[in-house]
Amino acid sequence: MQKNNENKRQAALALGALGVVFGDIGTSPLYAIKACFSGHHAVALNTGNVLGVLSLIIWSLFIVICLKYVTFVMAADNDGEGGIFALYELVCPKGTHKSFSFMLIATLLGGALLYGDGVITPAISVLSAIEGLDIATTAAHQYTTHIACTILLVLFAFQSSGTDKIGRLFGPVMLTWFGVIGVSGFCAAVQNLEVLEAFSPFHAIRFFAENGIAGCMVLGAVVLCVTGGEALFADMGHFGRKPITQAWYFIALPSLLLNYLGQGAMLINTPEAIINPFFSLFPKFLLLPMVGLATFAAIIASQAIISGAFSLTAQAVHLGFIPRIRINQTSEDNPGQVYVRSVNWIMAVLCILLVVFFKESENLAGAYGIAITGTMVVTTYLFWFYLRKIRGWTLVPAALLVTFFACFDLGFFIVNFTKIMGGGWFPILLAGLIAYVMFVWIWGRAKMHRQLRERGLEVAELEPEIEKYMLAKVPGEAVFLSASNFVPHAFIRHLRNNRVVHEKLVFLRVQTANEPFVDSRKRISVKKLEHNISWLTVTYGFMEKPNLSLVLVQAWNQLGISSMESSFYLGRTLMQFNEENSRQKLKRKLFIILSSMAEEPLDYLKIPAEKVVTIGTAVKI
Incomplete structure (x- = not known):
């Protein structure tokens, strides 16, 4: 019975993963083949080149997605959490890296590029689907951008529902999508079984030999078929590795292969279908329903990377890469499912601007x-350190x-860098700005903490300081929050200005662990000092949302004090420009x-507002 329930749960997660994780890579057939034979560096449309492009797509799926991401990179999870920051x-881990090492800078750039991908994916996916209307009628062409912007606005407005609800809604749609594109591709492929030769890598090698530089440039379009690979890794915390792997091998991969083969067969038999090879697979009476399904699938395609951006943001906040911002947990069962309102609407605005600008x-x-591709390069770079440091692989x-x-x-x-003037400048500019903001935040926090440490007291110096002032x-109990192992500045200011000390003192530090989630039994650590002074450390994983109101009930029992009589003293650092x-x-x-x-510590840590006293400390920077 228990095994059946677990199987049902895994099947439900796999279906949900289809609706959230595989939308991006699942809608690549809408534009990947077309992009290979159009544009500035397009190659001639003949049988040899079609087989060559198909071979490149097939082996890219096998090596980049199956081998790299599903087999190796997704095994490099941080307690089930994936993505560049994890x-x-x-x-x-914290305390082992040098400030602003090459690894850190590369990670910031990779994460920033993933945000750029999260902005571009919805725009290109929705536009590609709506452009299918041009095959049935040209009347809608002038309204393409208006329709796309409206759909994007609705999509981002729907994000607050949470990944779980979105997955349950989108999963059956994507299951239908993969079934339809697989069947349509199969029906076209059987019309010309010559396309099966594309499984031989010989055709890819010959394609490069015959087309030279132009053949290499086509890689810039071939990469569109593997664009969802990073989303598989980034969204792993939402569903888990096993459901994602099952959905990929049993549903997504077979359907994608069949559809690409079908488009190839269609182009060999009917070269004029290059206008839109995907929609050419369907008879005219099915075009409008397919545009509708493709539009829905394209909306879902955007979901994979949007969810990934939310996870990335939660990780960045807890790792100290960006200021604290409000992060909402959308699932009680899966703590990896989060929603970040500010990021959601910034991405929405940028997506709509992209559609209006690029058209x-x-x-x-x-x-x-x-x-x-920039994100993929950084992931491979970090994976090298994972193999050497975590898995213990030898050098060779x-x-x-x-x-x-x-x-x-x-x-x-490298090939995509040739497209900088054709739109490639946008993700580079956006990633550069985001990475610079993260760099400045890390730099500023380090500078601020150095100043506070220089003015701070070690625990050993506490008793002489109390006796002096x-x-x-x-009577009563006071809890002072600390950001380090030093005596909180709020307490020093309180002592020196008010010249009083409470009967019972608790110095409370909230710290972030290297793993995503911390066992609740290990969350609290209490160290009792002399004269009714205690040092309390509360540890959260970098994917967890702190809630001191719940944790402190347990801590008070260990400390032997009453939560009803406790006052919280928060130190607030007032930044001043020097x-x-x-x-x-x-x-x-x-x-x-x-x-x-930055979000106020009061809101971020979930401390009862009526018990808080804030003491400011000015820091010039």
Whole structure:
């Protein structure tokens, strides 16, 4: 019975994964083949080139998705959580990395590019689907951008429902989508079984030999068939590795292969179908229903990377890469399912601006390729450290495997760099801005903490300080929040200005662990000092949302104090711009702006507002 329930749960998760994780890669047939034979570097449309392109697509799916991501990279999970930031924290946990190392900078750029991908994917997917209307009627062409913007607005408005509800709604639709594209591809492929020769890598090799530079440039379009690979890894925390793997091998991969083969057969038999090879697979009376289904699937395609962006944001907040922002948990059963309102609407605005500016999906293809291939390169780079440090692989096998993956990633990335003027500038500009903001936040926090440490007290210095300034003890219990192992600045200010100390003192530190989730039995650590002073440490994983109201009930029992009589003292750091310092003015001003945008600790830590006293400490930066 228990086994049956587990099987049903895994099947439900796999269906949900279809609706959230595989939308991106599942809708690539809408534009991938077409992009290979159109544009500035297009190759001639003949049988040899069609087989060559098909071979490149097939082997890209096998090597990049099946081998790299599903088999290896998704095994490099951080307690079930995936994505670039989770992988970075796994190979380089807090306290072991140097500030602003090459690894950290590469990770910030990779994460920033994933945000860029999250903006471009919805725009190109929805535009590609709606452009299918042009085959049935040209009347809707002038309204393409209006329809796309409306659909995108509705999609982003729906995000607050949570990944679980979205997966339950979208899963059956994507199951239908994969079934339809698989059957349509099969029906076209049997009309010309010559396309089965594309499974031989010989055709890919011959394609490069015959087409030279133009053949290499086609890689910039071929990469569109594997764009969902990073989403598989980033969204792993939402569903788990096993359901994603099952959905890929049993449903997504067979359907994609059949559809690409069907489009290839169609182009060999009817070259004029290159106008839109995907929709050419269907008879005219099915075009409008297919445009509707494709539009729905394209909306779902956007979901994979949007959900990934939310997970990425939650990880970035807990790792200290960006300021604290409000993160909502959308599932009680799966803590990895989160929604970030501010990120959601920033992405919505940027998506709509992209649609208005670029107008056609073909114009966005270059921008799309650079964003995702840059992220793939960084993932491979971090995976090298995972193999060496975590798995303990020796130099030669680790180098061989990573070099093999890097050949594909760098090949795709370098070719896409030729499209900078054709839209590729957008993800580079966006990623550069996001990475710079994260860099400034990390730099500013380190600078601020250095100043506070220099002015702070170690625990050993606490008793002499109390004896020096205290005039009286007052009844009650006081809890002072600390950001480090030093005595909180709020307590020092309180002691020196008010000259009183409470009968019972608790110094409370909330810290983030290297793993996504912490066992609740290990969450609290209590160290009792002399004179009714205690040091309480509460630990959360980097995917968990702190809630001190719940945790402290348990802690009070261990400390022997009453939560009803406790007051919380929060130190608030007031950032001031140092006019006397003429260096790094832009970075310092930006850090002060970011500090003002951060969520208040009161809201972030879920502390009862009526019991909080805030004490400010000015820091010049």
